[in-house]
Amino acid sequence: MAIMADRARDPEMMQKAGQAFERLGNFARAAELRLSARRQRKGKGANEWTGEDLGSDRLLIDLVEDDPRSLGRVIRHARLAGAAAACAQSATIRVEPRLVSLVQRTFPNATVVPAQQNVVGDKFATFEDLAWIFGRDAERLAADFVPLRADPELVEIFRQRYRSMTDQPLVGLSWGSKSHSKDVPDFPEWARFIARTQATFVSLQYGQIKPALRRLRNGNDARLIYDYSVDQMLDMDRFAAQIAALDAVVTISNTAAHLSGALGVPTIFLIDDKFQTAWPVTGNRTPWYPSGVVMRKEGRPWPVVLDDVGRRLSSILTARSTLSSDS
CATH class of the missing domain: 3.40.50.2000 (Glycogen Phosphorylase B;)
Structure with a gap:
């Protein structure tokens, strides 16, 4: 499926192949395919963060799903957003309003805002960018686990x-x-x-x-x-x-x-x-x-x-x- 998706440059097929590879434990290939799928759909932004030194650049981390009821991926990736925020002098994380307090408490050095709030950043990162930078090694992903912090x-x-x-x-x-x-x-x-x-x-x-x-x-x-x-x-x-x-x-x-x-x-x-x-x-x-x-x-x-x-x-x-x- 992954080979067919690459050849066809079909983002939906690439996304499904990425899901399959993650379920099989190949997180590196999964992250690669999912990032490629997103870029195929939306293009690679000039300001997309890929893990390089941010210097004084402001980082905007977007953890907003198209369907606000679907929070599974948001919750999974929240700790990767925290890891990304730790790499920046100034980081903002966008989430659904009902998640703001929980994410802010867990990552106090970031600014957490509701999805409806417009925020400007010098660099931006999406789910796929976070998985590519921090989530390609399953053992490291488990070892680096940071729990969300309830009140x-x-x-x-x-x-x-x-x-x-x-x-x-x-x-x-x-x-x-x-x-x-x-x-x-x-x-x-x-x-x-x-x-x-x-x-x-x-x-x-x-x-x-x-x-x-x-x-x-x-x-x-x-x-x-x-x-x-x-x-x-x-x-x-x-x-x-x-x-x-x-x-x-x-x-x-x-x-x-x-x-x-x-x-x-x-x-x-x-x-x-x-x-x-x-x-x-x-x-x-x-x-x-x-x-x-x-x-x-x-x-x-x-x-x-x-x-x-x-x-x-x-x-x-x-x-x-x-x-x-x-x-």
């Missing part, structure tokens, strides 16, 4: 609130996505998983979920907490603090997955057998989120997969409990 006061508020409700470990759960093409466990399968797991779950699901909560709780409301004060569609800072207050997260591929991984919270990413652009084909780790574990369906029934998830989650919680006891 510590909010984290403590959420932690105390949930701890007052239970003495069991707190596990975030997100079971759905706006993409209806994804293969995910049905409600009875999730309800069985919740009932069999020694933990109290906290919903990280967005949207109108009251009917889903009834089915998942299955008469035991205390097993699945839903915090009405959090709306990730409006305020990612509260959502990040909620996640950071938890002991672990179990989630399908969605915004909750990317945010929990980027926060460094131990996370189990539940991946179906359909094409998933952000997750590796083999192995159970991704360098984007070193504290997470990728668990695939691999043709198995979901109850079997969720049994495996339960065992892995138990190990994560035991290790976390031991670490807390030792500290």
Whole structure:
């Protein structure tokens, strides 16, 4: 595919080939193809930053998606934006308004502005530039991980609130996505998983979920907490603090997955057998989120997969409990 894309100079094919190479672990080729695809579509700007010494040049880092609801790539690349900002005397990062506080707190030496604000820079960098400069080596990408920083006061508020409700470990759960093409466990399968797991779950699901909560709780409301004060569609800072207050997260591929991984919270990413652009084909780790574990369906029934998830989650919680006891 990559050879065909190069020959045809087809940016869409080059983009897909780049995604495939990243899933196969070849981050260098992936970055090359994606950068070529963007330049094929939009041309190479004279002021595009490619990693050279910036001197006194002002750097504008653009982390804005065409679809403001799609935050996965933004969250993945946020730490690369931080690395880029560290290379400049003056750096500005553009993000969706609901991400401004979170990114600003994590990278205080940069100026973080909402996407609608017009900003001028001497040099600019996009997702593809950042991946080309900082994301071509998977091992280095994992080793250089810098977690996003949730509001510590909010984290403590959420932690105390949930701890007052239970003495069991707190596990975030997100079971759905706006993409209806994804293969995910049905409600009875999730309800069985919740009932069999020694933990109290906290919903990280967005949207109108009251009917889903009834089915998942299955008469035991205390097993699945839903915090009405959090709306990730409006305020990612509260959502990040909620996640950071938890002991672990179990989630399908969605915004909750990317945010929990980027926060460094131990996370189990539940991946179906359909094409998933952000997750590796083999192995159970991704360098984007070193504290997470990728668990695939691999043709198995979901109850079997969720049994495996339960065992892995138990190990994560035991290790976390031991670490807390030792500290």
